[in-house]
Structures are given as structure tokens and as C-alpha cells.
Amino acid sequence: MNGHLIFMCRIFSGAVFLWMGIAKLGIPQDFLKAIHTYGIFPTTPPWGINLAAIAIPWIEIVGGLALMSGIFRKPAGLLLSIFLATFTATILFRTQLIMSAEGLAFGEVSFDCGCGAGVVVIWQKTLQNTALLFTTALCTITWKNSVSIPPTAPR
């Protein structure tokens, strides 16, 4: 696999996760409310959903930094890929519920997905997440453990 391609993938995906994690830090209650709307975390006992709201932004920040620096790139890519796949699935599940309840087409659905960017158009968000998942997966499955600078091209 082209080392430059992997380098660009991890810088791009790392920066996106870093930005999304930082965006969620300002008002933790907003992110807590957002993940509550998905209904995937039970509220009793409350520590589960509260811990998720506290920890997820930091997992994105640390994972993003790991991807960008190249240190623990592959486990960070694995972790973020799992997160991204799970969140995308829950976004699509909620989208399905909204489509059924409000009689909307997929292209018409938009809501605050809790991703740190406010209200988003879901088909666009799904495309973004798919592209991001591709880059994080690429960082994980490529065996070459490139460091923080692109490897020198073979002469």
C-alpha cells in the first residue's frame, strides 16, 4: 500500500476525529442529550450513559492524535472504526424511525446527530462517515506501520 496514501488517510481522519472530539467538550450536556435520543444506552443505572458522554469525546481526541502522530495508529484506527460503524448504524436506525414517523424520504431527513456539528443532513453525514470509515479502516488493515512522516519512496 502506498505510504503516502496511508499518511494522508491518517492525517485526514485523525484531524476529523480530533475536531469532532473537541467540539463535544464545550457543553457535555448537549452530547449527553444527543446520545440519549438514540436510546442505545439505558438510563438506569445512570452511570453508563453518563460515562459514555464523558468518555467518547476523549476517545475521539486521543484516537485522533494517535492516528495523526502514527503512534498506536493501528489500534487507534481499529477503535475509531468500531465507533464510527456503530454510530453510523445508530444514525441510520434513528433516520429510519424519523422517516416512518414523519413520512419523509431519506434525502429529506436532518437532525442533530450529536457528532459535534449541530443539525446535519443525514444522507451527507452517511457519505462522510462512510468515507471516514474507509480511511480509518485503511489505517488499521495495512500492515506497514508508517511513522509520523511519509516513508521515503523506494529508489
Next chain:
Amino acid sequence: MKLGQALWTQALAIAVVSTILALLANGVHPRGLNLTRNYFPPALEHPFQVIGIEDVKEYAQYLSDGPGGFTFLDARKQESYQAEHLPGALLCDHYQQDRFIPGILSRLAEAMIIVIYCTGGNCEDSIFLANDLVYQHGIAPEVLHIFEGGINAWREAGLPLNTGAKP
């Protein structure tokens, strides 16, 4: 250790380290979450009366500055309150109750009618706050009224709104 197993172990280690960092940061965050507090009280058959825009308009005429009488309570976050709120409404962010309740509890305890609102639509913060006022702060449920349409309905009706930190 096999390569795949090591990868999973390292991924788990990143998650654990991140969680420890998160808990430390949450401890010093001015709006940090309380790990053991249930911010979403169970959906009870709540005894609160649900009212609409016409009732709220009428109640607004009787708002009082001191204890007793009618009180409006804004359950949204501080930034939203400062951007716009119902004239005379007190701020009580449901998620930051510990900051706001002590300063207004005596007034709430003496109020005849407390109208609680949030954004409207799918917003449930007014109901969550009402639950906590009853079950944690001893406010009588019959005085609590939920303004179903919330600030969106008030704005759409073309009624005046206040801005800033003061009611």
C-alpha cells in the same frame, strides 16, 4: 501474543487511557457531568398539567417579582436563555440544577403556579426538570405546569422575548 490479539489489547488500552483522561477532565470542567445522577428520570405518568400558548399568555400577566404568585422557569441551557427567554422567566438549566436551584428554591416553594418550558417539539427537559423539582426538591406537583410548545411556540406567536442574563 498473536498480532490480532495485541491489536485488540492496544485498542482497549487506548479506550481505557482516554476514559481516565476524560474522567479527570470532567472533574475540573465547570459543567462536568455527575456520573451517578440520572439526568433522564423515568417516564412516569407525570401529574403535571400541560398547557398551551393561550394559558401561558394569560399567566404572563400575573408574573410576580417576589415569592408567591406565578413563576416561569426556563429549563434550557444558559446560552439559550441568554439568547432569548420569556419575559420574567428564571433560568434553571435542567442539567445544571445544582447551580441554579439553591438561589430560586424558596421562590419556587411559595409559588402558586410554576410554568416550565424548554424548546418545544421533542424537548423533554421541562418534564425532566419538573420530575426533579417534585421528587428531589419537594415542590408540589399540582403547581407545576408544562408549557408544551415551549419557546418556539411563544416566538411563533410573535410575542416579546427578553435577552441577556436577567429575567
